[in-house]
Amino acid sequence: MNKLIDMMEKYADLAVKVGVNIQKGQTLIINADIATAPFVRLVTKKAYETGAKLVHIEWTDEEVTRIRYDIALDESFHHFPSWRAEMMEKAFQEGAAMLAITSVNPDLLKGVDANKIANLQKAAGEATKAYRKMVMADKISWSIVAVPSKGWSAKVFPELSEQEQEVKLWEAIFHATRANLDDPVQAWIEHKDKLSEKVAFLNDNKFKALHYKAKGTDLTIELPEKHVWIGPESTNENGVSFIANMPTEEVFTTPLKSGVNGKVTSSKPLNYGGNLIEDFSLTFENGRIVSYEAEEGYETLQKLIETDEGSHYLGEVALVPHDSPISNTNLIFYNTLFDENASHHLAIGNAYSFALEGGKQMSDEELEAAGANASITHVDFMIGSSDMDIDGITQEGKRVPLFRQGNWA
Amino acid sequence: MNKLIDMMEKYADLAVKVGVNIQKGQTLIINADIATAPFVRLVTKKAYETGAKLVHIEWTDEEVTRIRYDIALDESFHHFPSWRAEMMEKAFQEGAAMLAITSVNPDLLKGVDANKIANLQKAAGEATKAYRKMVMADKISWSIVAVPSKGWSAKVFPELSEQEQEVKLWEAIFHATRANLDDPVQAWIEHKDKLSEKVAFLNDNKFKALHYKAKGTDLTIELPEKHVWIGPESTNENGVSFIANMPTEEVFTTPLKSGVNGKVTSSKPLNYGGNLIEDFSLTFENGRIVSYEAEEGYETLQKLIETDEGSHYLGEVALVPHDSPISNTNLIFYNTLFDENASHHLAIGNAYSFALEGGKQMSDEELEAAGANASITHVDFMIGSSDMDIDGITQEGKRVPLFRQGNWA
Numbered sequence A, B: 001m002n003k004l005i006d007m008m009e010k011y012a013d014l015a016v017k018v019g020v021n022i023q024k025g026q027t028l029i030i031n032a033d034i035a036t037a038p039f040v041r042l043v044t045k046k047a048y049e050t051g052a053k054l055v056h057i058e059w060t061d062e063e064v065t066r067i068r069y070d071i072a073l074d075e076s077f078h079h080f081p082s083w084r085a086e087m088m089e090k091a092f093q094e095g096a097a098m099l100a101i102t103s104v105n106p107d108l109l110k111g112v113d114a115n116k117i118a119n120l121q122k123a124a125g126e127a128t129k130a131y132r133k134m135v136m137a138d139k140i141s142w143s144i145v146a147v148p149s150k151g152w153s154a155k156v157f158p159e160l161s162e163q164e165q166e167v168k169l170w171e172a173i174f175h176a177t178r179a180n181l182d183d184p185v186q187a188w189i190e191h192k193d194k195l196s197e198k199v200a201f202l203n204d205n206k207f208k209a210l211h212y213k214a215k216g217t218d219l220t221i222e223l224p225e226k227h228v229w230i231g232p233e234s235t236n237e238n239g240v241s242f243i244a245n246m247p248t249e250e251v252f253t254t255p256l257k258s259g260v261n262g263k264v265t266s267s268k269p270l271n272y273g274g275n276l277i278e279d280f281s282l283t284f285e286n287g288r289i290v291s292y293e294a295e296e297g298y299e300t301l302q303k304l305i306e307t308d309e310g311s312h313y314l315g316e317v318a319l320v321p322h323d324s325p326i327s328n329t330n331l332i333f334y335n336t337l338f339d340e341n342a343s344h345h346l347a348i349g350n351a352y353s354f355a356l357e358g359g360k361q362m363s364d365e366e367l368e369a370a371g372a373n374a375s376i377t378h379v380d381f382m383i384g385s386s387d388m389d390i391d392g393i394t395q396e397g398k399r400v401p402l403f404r405q406g407n408w409a
């Protein structure tokens, strides 16, 4: 148990120094469930030790969330308080960094009316648009790390006892985030360098399109002229670097909104607002989703796609080798932070402006003209598998093998 | 244990329906420590059942608070984020109600540098001035209730086991708030009526001054011409009634800022920012504190009095009979909500504008002209005892016995 606490401290250190990379005199906002308090306190300690001026915690409580869905009147779900959104916006304008601690029980909203979930996501999406845009454009430093909750641990390790479940999930997280190594900070430097090589290769080649082939998938994704491949390291507007996702194994860019054609089949379940969508496929014509199927959670998938016009298009294309510390755990984490980093994935919805040349400075109109999709939502879904091949298609129409049987060619 | 949960539910019901008196479609903001989550969830449930649109919880964590005091740099304590204050202000402008759940460990800040505490209280006091003014003027519905925390329970019942401590403190709280009765809501109606009779008597008499006499106390407090005695029931700007303190046994009004003369000695310890001040006395001349002593916590008392100019004057005079459910527990709760309602008390600092005729509509200048004190702080301290006599002095100089040996004459 002491070893676990040592590791938690290492992980908290990694989150503060490598993840958000907190600066002296800066404010850190932490989003966390109250069940994760022991870890939040470690992060708070590390942040103040590193010279943070203020650590402000935006606590949530899953039980309170569920009580609302079970009891509140329908009108409650059309409402998100503007004063909360404005608070975050102001804090970010003052240069606060944000650390999100994800611990969500994948079954939290099981049985909840999908309309309520969709309505609230929509209301929240609209109300929080301004500050989420600041996050998406890397105006501020931000990072996401994960902490086991009872519900989440039980979902990943249903066969174990309650106590074992949480320890086991902690171990998987330490493994996936390299926090289990002797010098996690050094390990992250090496990991960043390796991914950066891939990023340089892809940016040098400036492929016109990618062609995906696997069981159930035959998909072509064109890339905008100004697309930029992005690796693990981000830089905020003050030039401070940070790692937005811990773990991260992906390199990604923005797809051409109108340039997606063919069919793609998911390779892992998608947890959307607490409901699972499984074994689903999407068919695209000129970028738009024109039909879709799902073995499980069709209604949830429908709500997602019908969120707004932009949720009918893609906003992210990400390449992830099939071999990685996360993949090799052979676990389904039921948590996008992990599962997306174990597999090639795409995202429905909003594109990251920083994945376009000069995109951070573009207006909404300029982003659209550059081929980037806009939506109030951004939801990753997994498509990679050990049998997936991907070719890059050059501006001259030449095919370059990028992935064969799941790994870099 | 089941009985305890039943009682907690009754108490939650009382807080929602009698305390803040939540209205259909209203937003409820709850301030609570994460350790009180089981009770917060009951309140949330009751509030949604009663038709609240949104229950927003502003969680705090005592351990995080303490970590900050122990580790953060000095500059941290000169800072309170304006975006948090503005959030509350906006929410109140939209008509949100506020329920504060107090559970603070009286020893939380033991050993912390008193400068840090004073600096942060000052920074917070200034930043939150606007929204606290809305609360103090009863623009919104608000209420304070209490929940045992480990630290608090241990302080009140040091001789019991940890588990017994919490149960015992719950029982004392239920007793003091009448939540232990068969029909607490009805009991509160009767209690309100009884206190309202006293309020009517005092307002009919419009005393010019009160004269306090007890061991260590010989004090005259003049009352402003426009003073109004206030009972347990308050009314917000929409005409909705609420009970700001549960429990409440007091009737109170605003003293004349410049009209306090003589010496008063405390009868219970004062917990200020986590530090105790004990056996202290204050000497007044024309309203101002001109000297003070304390057996314990002199430095803390000094910080309090030196907060600003207004913290050298009184802002509240409250009458509480020596016999009441709270007094009769014979406990020191180390929590103002309870201890102030077991004893006559005064408050250093800001006056309640609603305790003056037309005061809610007065500007700062008009309030000053009417004789009300202004400060960023408002701290109650206890002066009542079984040997205290109080006379009312009429406009004509006649003495009317109000209290003899601690109880209504």
Ligand SMILES: [Zn+2]
Binding pocket: A250, A252, A316, A318, A340, A345, A380
């Ligand atoms: Zn991604």
Ligand SMILES: [Zn+2]
Binding pocket: A316, A347, A378, A379, A380
């Ligand atoms: Zn994504």
Ligand SMILES: [Zn+2]
Binding pocket: B250, B252, B316, B318, B340, B345, B380
């Ligand atoms: Zn009072």
Ligand SMILES: [Zn+2]
Binding pocket: B316, B347, B378, B379, B380
């Ligand atoms: Zn008071």
